Amino acid sequence: MILTFVFLTSLLSYLLFAFENANIHFETPKTHYIPLSLLIVSVLYTVIFLAANLQSNLTPQTLWMFAIIYYVVENYWQQTTSNGSGPDEETVDQLNKTLADQNFEMQVTLRELKEKNHELEKLNTLDALSGIHNRRHFDKRILAELRRSRREQLPLSLVMFDIDHFKKVNDTYGHLIGDEVIRSVALTAAETLQRSTDEVFRYGGEEFALILPNTEKLGAFALAEKIRIKISQLAINSEKGPVSCNASFGVGFTDATHSMSPKDIIGQADDALYQAKETGRNRVIIFNSEENINATQ
Numbered sequence: 494m495i496l497t498f499v500f501l502t503s504l505l506s507y508l509l510f511a512f513e514n515a516n517i518h519f520e521t522p523k524t525h526y527i528p529l530s531l532l533i534v535s536v537l538y539t540v541i542f543l544a545a546n547l548q549s550n551l552t553p554q555t556l557w558m559f560a561i562i563y564y565v566v567e568n569y570w571q572q573t574t575s576n577g578s579g580p581d582e583e584t585v586d587q588l589n590k591t592l593a594d595q596n597f598e599m600q601v602t603l604r605e606l607k608e609k610n611h612e613l614e615k616l617n618t619l620d621a622l623s624g625i626h627n628r629r630h631f632d633k634r635i636l637a638e639l640r641r642s643r644r645e646q647l648p649l650s651l652v653m654f655d656i657d658h659f660k661k662v663n664d665t666y667g668h669l670i671g672d673e674v675i676r677s678v679a680l681t682a683a684e685t686l687q688r689s690t691d692e693v694f695r696y697g698g699e700e701f702a703l704i705l706p707n708t709e710k711l712g713a714f715a716l717a718e719k720i721r722i723k724i725s726q727l728a729i730n731s732e733k734g735p736v737s738c739n740a741s742f743g744v745g746f747t748d749a750t751h752s753m754s755p756k757d758i759i760g761q762a763d764d765a766l767y768q769a770k771e772t773g774r775n776r777v778i779i780f781n782s783e784e785n786i787n788a789t790q
């Protein structure tokens with residue numbers, strides 16, 4: 494009879510654990526499955542014992558005495574192993590799940606934040622009107638390219654160019670057409686660049702810059718000349734008829750034999766641009782060089 498009792502209790506506990514593993518959850522925590530089974534079987538046994546007037550060594554009194562002893566020992570054991578204060582297995586499982594969920598949500602938010610940050614950084618480098626890179630980005634790139642030129646002993650050219658008599662365009666056709674001219678000039682320059690390493694920037698107002706890594710001054714001159722001709726062929730639509738424009742260019746450069754700062758090379762290109770304006774506009778001038786080739790109008 495005792496063996497039958499132990500067998501039934503074990504069977505019931507096993508079934509409760511099996512349900513749990515099959516993902517059928519009960520309100521009762523897992524640690525209470527064995528005591529619960531013991532209680533159920535004990536009650537059933539007592540009812541059957543009394544109802545059927547069974548003759549057995551295992552009387553309900555003995556059974557309940559063992560059950561109480563079991564509860565006391567079990568309780569003591571639980572308290573000792575969990576140090577009397579820690580959360581039970583069920584609570585730990587729940588906490589782990591909540592933590593994993595929150596961690597996942599945090600990862601998603603972090604990824605979205607990174608993407609937004611990347612977009613913002615990209616927007617920060619662009620000029621809102623023309624869509625090409627802005628002055629802030631130019632300042633970073635010229636410094637980086639000068640350092641690279643020196644490190645790798647490669648030439649570097651910087652071209653500064655400025656739309657001629659732009660004030661007159663604004664005054665004659667209005668600022669909206671002026672803006673359109675700036676956009677068209679920027680697009681023309683961007684489309685004419687040949688190497689992926691070449692970059693065009695809006696330096697400010699109606700002034701632009703080209704950074705041309707690994708490019709000798711004559712190469713820079715040839716590219717500037719191409720852009721100059723294309724700009725002079727533009728015809729921007731306006732209510733008062735097509736608007737044409739010209740631009741003047743100055744080329745600064747370094748052959749990397751000695752160190753040059755952004756201020757030095759910008760100064761060179763600016764000087765050459767000033768010469769281009771002074772000597773009639775719509776032309777390309779190389780800084781302080783014997784080969785100053787003046788493009789004619």
Ligand SMILES: Nc1nc2c(ncn2[C@@H]2O[C@H](COP(=O)(O)OP(=O)(O)OP(=O)(O)O)[C@@H](O)[C@H]2O)c(=O)[nH]1
Nearest residue numbers: 655656657658659660661663668671672698699770
């Ligand atoms: N529409 C428009 N005009 C601008 C913008 N930025 C600067 N300008 C104008 O560009 C004009 C530049 O005039 P100036 O510096 O005298 O130069 P310029 O008339 O081109 O004369 P040169 O450079 O000597 O040939 C000014 O009238 C500015 O207001 C812009 O984003 N949009």
